[in-house]
Amino acid sequence: MEKQQYLTKNQQIVLDLVEKSSEPLKAYSILFNVQKKGLKAPLQVYRALDKLVEIGKIHKIESRNAFVACKNSNCVVSNATAFSICESCEKVTEINNSKLSKYLANFQDNSGMKYSKYNLEFFGLCKKCKNK
Amino acid sequence: MEKQQYLTKNQQIVLDLVEKSSEPLKAYSILFNVQKKGLKAPLQVYRALDKLVEIGKIHKIESRNAFVACKNSNCVVSNATAFSICESCEKVTEINNSKLSKYLANFQDNSGMKYSKYNLEFFGLCKKCKNK
């Protein structure tokens, strides 16, 4: 059984916002949006984000410095993430493909390094933008 | 035949520095190091970096906001990059594995999106750090 994670007030406020959003949110946009809820300083947001990323409730899109809620049943495997990113409209989708995740989780090369985590970002044009 | 890329003075200065480095370099560390060569402002460095990334001479390690020289014969496929990153010593290695790149270049899901580019970052402990 997975350990239940109780979120603190700040963490819950930030998570709610990120989950409601249809697009990746940037830290300072989050800050702006939660100021009416009492989170006044960047650090309060960053600390909540750090924790939420750590427990897999949200992910950071590294190439965009933005955050999205996890769409894979709270990513039991938050250490194995893959996203598709439209370079035109910036739509981001979390990829949930068991073949891909199996392939990457088992990937080994001759470096002698044991990988415990990965993050993959695909770029291209989404259906909509392709047909413009 | 591939189009020859002539680098400008600023681009060459930045590239030389990144190629000499055994570790990923951050933009402002690059700036500091090339100031004696006349590049005084952040933008001069960022512009050179942008161009070098565009033509595949260097890559950006997104999770670290740092830059490394390409190790794959100037990445004919600079739009298909994979790295291993040691979370202890921060050593970064560009992965050159044709099976992996073939697998990812051909990856498709049911989103209808055609991927033209990807970046993959593996995390773990390098040989050295594992044995400590």
Place this chain on the structure above:
DNA sequence: AACAGTATGTAATAATATAACATTCGAATG
């Protein structure tokens, strides 16, 4: 109650990156 670990609040500052605009360079053309 004492303690340890985690979370919070707050201010200041560091680190990363871009906007705006004037100027210069360099290849291509006529």
Place this chain on the structure above:
DNA sequence: CATTCGAATGTTATATTATTACATACTGTT
């Protein structure tokens, strides 16, 4: 050679992203 045009440069200012430092408060355990 003179003109043109796109790319690159120089410079200043500013925007955006993220962390340091330190004091305080909350939570569960002994």
